[in-house]
Amino acid sequence: MRVKRYLVNTVSEALPLIRSELGSDAVILSTKDIKVGGFMGMFRKKRTEVVAAVEAQTAKPSKPRPSQQQQPSMNINTPQRPAASAAAAYGAAYEPNGRSTTATAVLDPLEASQVAERAAFVLQQAASIDKQVEEPIHTTSPVIQTSAPAASSSSTGSESTSRSELEHLLTTEIRDMKEWLMKLSRQKTIDSQPAAIRSLCERLEEQEVAAEWIDKLRDTLDELPEVQEGLVDSSFVWQRASEIITGWLTPFEHEGIGSSERNVYFVGPTGVGKTTTIAKLAAEQTLKAGKKVGFITSDTYRIAAVDQLRTYANILNVPMEVVFSPNEVPRAFSRLEDKDLVLMDTAGRNYRSELHVSEVNSMLNTQEAGTVFLVMSLTGRTSDMRVIAERFIPYGIRQVIFTKLDETTVYGTILNLMLEYGLQVAYVTSGQTVPDDISHFRAEEYVATLLGEPAHV
Structure with a gap:
């Protein structure tokens, strides 16, 4: 034309x-x-x-x-x-x-x-x-x-x-x-690969593992001599896949609250279970480690948030301080200077807003160093959790606690976020019981949950 x-x-x-x-x-x-x-x-x-x-x-x-x-x-x-x-x-x-x-x-x-x-x-x-x-x-x-x-x-x-x-x-x-x-x-x-590998990849797709990591795992399995010779079955594929993924995730395991740790902060969106998680960790440190614990909360936006944490403080017999501005944070820490461990709860806000993230970050006590844990719920969408992670990473926050493991059957989000952003997972919670329903993150245990039982092909 x-x-x-x-x-x-x-x-x-x-x-x-x-x-x-x-x-x-x-x-x-x-x-x-x-x-x-x-x-x-x-x-x-x-x-x-x-x-x-x-x-x-x-x-x-x-x-x-x-x-x-x-x-x-x-x-x-x-x-x-x-x-x-x-x-x-x-x-x-x-x-x-x-x-x-x-x-x-x-x-x-x-x-x-x-x-x-x-x-x-x-x-x-x-x-x-x-x-x-x-x-x-x-x-x-x-x-x-x-x-x-x-x-x-x-x-x-x-x-x-x-x-x-x-x-x-x-x-x-x-x-x-x-x-x-x-x-x-x-x-x-994919169609030319053994049925066991195809079944494994289908399992990972159901778990919403990103295609990038599925392809990487498939390529790694293809290089195994047993696969090239056709001597594979489901048990073998699941075992080798478990070893490979565990090797990927093990470097990102976080030890959690250490014995020398004193100041610990918790940030995250609304409704992810920050307050309950703090209560679980406080009970663990009080009953098992024998530490004297104190609470600080700046969550004055949510109705009854202060009362909820105060209830846990009364049950555990630990003091609690309430702060309304960044200027009050150092004074609250000074009142709890005799405590071995101070756990601070921050307000759950809309973390799609950079302004809200900076407001929460200003609440953290910069005069005394401490560990900051980002709390995220596994019931959220992976895309939303990516946005939350991207908001906090610029502030150096990479330690994560995942909650509500018992309320979902899809676990691929943890793998995606750990490998994509280098997040270090410390704890996983799976219920409302204090202090039992919380455990340290272990890559081997998580991978077993992610892969499930070998498929019969």
Whole structure:
């Protein structure tokens, strides 16, 4: 298809030019009012841009202007590729910079036909770009000719914008085609793997483990000699997968509250169970470690939050301080200076807001160092938990406590967040009972829960 643009006073002025240069079969694709010329954005003239097109085989040849012959070609860096090479297009996905990425999948005839059709469409778009960026802009108005520099500048900008849009379209099509080819290739590889490995990957997908880690695990298993020789069963695959994932997660185990720890802070969204978790840890440290514990709370936004923590403080016979501003935090710590361990509860806020995160961070006592635990509920969505983690990581907070393990059957979020952000998990809670329903995070135990029993295939 051959496309030309015209700048005229009215659409009727463009019709004779279109007939004489493109022929009677030409069609008008669009018309648009634009302003050209002027000085510093003022006194600009209103003109009409007309875009017409005709099939290449029916277009009348037109002699190029002398100025056109002197101008260099404006072709983008897209090599001409004959449509006949569509059969090879599904074997190599072209990129805009001229490189190619080969896909090794062996496609079915129907798949090959679909890929060939899409490749032909992409090649047609590439050819269309080469033709369109070479087309000149025709003007017929004397006024436009008298203000040639400004009109030329406007035309060049419009042409550059059009070329950029077309190039973006072509790049998007090529990228989508490449992703499609890679997906087909990956699916072919998965289908050729042993049934036990396919079953394991399906289990991880059900647990909402990210595709990145599933592919990494699959590649690691494929390198095992037993897999290459076909000597695999479900028990073997589950055992080796458990060893591999445990090896990934073990470096991110956190020891929890150490014997020398004195100041511990808890942050997190509303409703994740921070207050109950603090009570569980306080009971553990009081009854098992024999420490003298004190509470501080700044959660004055939530109704009855202070009363809830005060109830636990009365049951455990530990003192509690309430603070309303960052200035009161050092004084509260000084009142509890005789305690071996001080646990501070912060307000649950909307942590999608950077302002709320900074407000909570200001409540932390910077004068006395301590450990800050981010508390997150496993009943939340992985995408939301990613946002929460990203809000606190800039403040150096990477220690995590996951709550409500007993209220979900999907555990892949823990693996995703640990590997993606390097979060260190200290505790996992699984109920409301104080202090029993809390335990240290152990990678081996978590992986056993994640994988479940080997599938029978």
